[in-house]
Amino acid sequence: MTATADAPAEVGTIPSMTVTLKILRFDPDGLDGREPGTEYWEEFQVEAHATDRVLDALHKIKWDQDGSLAFRRSCAHGVCGSDAMRINARNRLACKTLLKDLNPARPITVEPLKGLPVEKDLIVDMEPFFASYREIMPFLMTSGPTPERERLQSPEDRAKFDDTTKCILCAACTTSLPRVLDRRPVLRAPGHRGCPPFHLRLARRGRVGPSRDPQRQGGRVEVPHGLQLHRGLPARHRGDQGHLRGQEGVDHRRDLGLRPRLAS
Amino acid sequence: MFPTAHYAMGGIPTNVQGEVLRDNTHIIKGLYAAGECACVSVHGANRLGTNSLLDINVFGRRAGIAAAEYANGLAEAPALPADASARLEETVASLRSTVGSDKTERVAQLRKELQETMDRNVQVFRTAESLAEAHAVVKDLQERYQSIAIHDRGTRFNTDLLEAIEPGLPAGACPRWSSRAPSPARSRVAATTVRTSRRVTTRTSCSTPWPTSAPTAPSSLDWKPVVVTKYQPMERKY
Numbered sequence: 001m002t003a004t005a006d007a008p009a010e011v012g013t014i015p016s017m018t019v020t021l022k023i024l025r026f027d028p029d030g031l032d033g034r035e036p037g038t039e040y041w042e043e044f045q046v047e048a049h050a051t052d053r054v055l056d057a058l059h060k061i062k063w064d065q066d067g068s069l070a071f072r073r074s075c076a077h078g079v080c081g082s083d084a085m086r087i088n089a090r091n092r093l094a095c096k097t098l099l100k101d102l103n104p105a106r107p108i109t110v111e112p113l114k115g116l117p118v119e120k121d122l123i124v125d126m127e128p129f130f131a132s133y134r135e136i137m138p139f140l141m142t143s144g145p146t147p148e149r150e151r152l153q154s155p156e157d158r159a160k161f162d163d164t165t166k167c168i169l170c171a172a173c174t175t176s177l178p179r180v181l182d183r184r185p186v187l188r189a190p191g192h193r194g195c196p197p198f199h200l201r202l203a204r205r206g207r208v209g210p211s212r213d214p215q216r217q218g219g220r221v222e223v224p225h226g227l228q229l230h231r232g233l234p235a236r237h238r239g240d241q242g243h244l245r246g247q248e249g250v251d252h253r254r255d256l257g258l259r260p261r262l263a264s
Numbered sequence: 265m266f267p268t269a270h271y272a273m274g275g276i277p278t279n280v281q282g283e284v285l286r287d288n289t290h291i292i293k294g295l296y297a298a299g300e301c302a303c304v305s306v307h308g309a310n311r312l313g314t315n316s317l318l319d320i321n322v323f324g325r326r327a328g329i330a331a332a333e334y335a336n337g338l339a340e341a342p343a344l345p346a347d348a349s350a351r352l353e354e355t356v357a358s359l360r361s362t363v364g365s366d367k368t369e370r371v372a373q374l375r376k377e378l379q380e381t382m383d384r385n386v387q388v389f390r391t392a393e394s395l396a397e398a399h400a401v402v403k404d405l406q407e408r409y410q411s412i413a414i415h416d417r418g419t420r421f422n423t424d425l426l427e428a429i430e431p432g433l434p435a436g437a438c439p440r441w442s443s444r445a446p447s448p449a450r451s452r453v454a455a456t457t458v459r460t461s462r463r464v465t466t467r468t469s470c471s472t473p474w475p476t477s478a479p480t481a482p483s484s485l486d487w488k489p490v491v492v493t494k495y496q497p498m499e500r501k502y
Binding site: 027028029031059062063064066067068070071075076077119120121123 | 268370372373414415416417418419420421422423424427
């Protein structure tokens with residue numbers, strides 16, 4: 001599917017190539033004789049540089065070939081967390097994935113995140129994810145009187161949740177859970193007591209250790225009754241941002257001061 | 265690497281309660297703005313880290329409280345004009361009618377040219393010549409905008425339609441930035457007309473009122489005095 005540049009590239013220039021993107025589309029309206037809610041694969045060819053990102057390729061399709069292709073993106077440099085999608089069967093951010101890292105000689109498959117309801121093409125409904133996030137309340141929850149000055153935190157306690165500060169709420173790691181891939185949804189409708197592991201990591205933010213809240217002595221946090229807690233992710237399911245690197249096998253219940261029992 | 269919009273300084277002028285100002289003294293009753301869309305004029309000519317936190321934690325809160333108080337004090341909600349949404353509905357209908365038409369321009373191409381000229385000619389340091397050039401480009405883009413076609417007929421998440429509206433063509437902010445060569449004696453906050461080799465924090469800034477009449481009304485600029493209190497304007501030295 002890919003042709004390298006016909007002539008040898010000049011020094012300093014980057015050869016362009018034809019890349020095929022195979023995109024799983026979803027048509028909520030039922031246009032062109034389709035039933036509303038039809039899922040179908042569509043292939044596009046774009047001229048691109050090896051150093052282009054998947055997001056660039058998607059833009060070339062949307063802007064030049066088919067404006068009806070729908071996907072979310074905002075900052076386009078890995079900060080806003082809008083463009084998480086499944087690229088070559090792995091959850092990644094389209095704006096941080098270079099074509100050259102994907103073997104562009106073969107068609108690149110692009111699908112919406114699994115485990116969340118699809119709205120249109122690559123756009124999913126993020127509400128179940130955020131509903132679960134709100135349930136955890138990842139803020140400093142203090143007890144006792146308000147101090148005169150700010151609540152300082154020790155470098156040691158800060159280091160314990162350093163990885164969570166990188167979370168951009170893109171849902172890439174959450175929706176790569178094995179049970180999501182098994183089509184057993186972790187994230188159901190709001191109200192369902194399921195909790196993705198990274199949210200629990202977030203719940204530690206500001207609550208870890210006694211340094212910020214001496215009254216509490218780094219003790220228990222309120223986790224809604226019946227909340228399902230999951231084991232740490234195996235390495236192959238970690239998120240694109242590397243949030244969970246080194247977190248394999250982490251016991252989130254123990255982190256949160258709960259009994260070290262694993263539900264699910 | 266490519267340039268990207270980091271933060272928008274300036275915006276809808278408001279007072280410290282978040283009430284939108286019609287001019288330098290009068291408010292538009294019942295209309296509030298806060299955040300990056302708004303301009304409370306506390307930032308000066310620089311965008312520092314955590315400016316957005318001030319926007320949300322202080323002015324977002326104040327605007328919310330003020331808006332709730334205003335709403336609670338009303339006996340009944342003011343009636344909207346019957347044609348309040350007419351202009352937008354017309355825009356949407358007219359863009360939708362371009363699907364499958366013989367029009368050939370794509371808004372992505374126009375937007376790219378708009379970005380390029382704004383980046384080159386209407387950046388922090390601009391001259392009367394560069395503004396005139398940008399103005400000519402924008403005029404041309406506005407004409408070509410009449411020939412754009414969208415592809416998406418869908419009713420949900422029609423981002424093709426959204427992208428056709430977003431750049432603000434034919435009558436958005438861009439022509440206002442470029443439509444009038446600046447008075448060489450005055451400079452905008454954070455935008456300097458290259459005039460001398462010295463850079464002096466200016467005494468005057470201007471606000472650009474949003475048009476309240478038809479979208480095709482000529483753009484207008486108005487001046488807003490800068491109240492100098494503790495910190496005196498001075499030459500910027502590094």
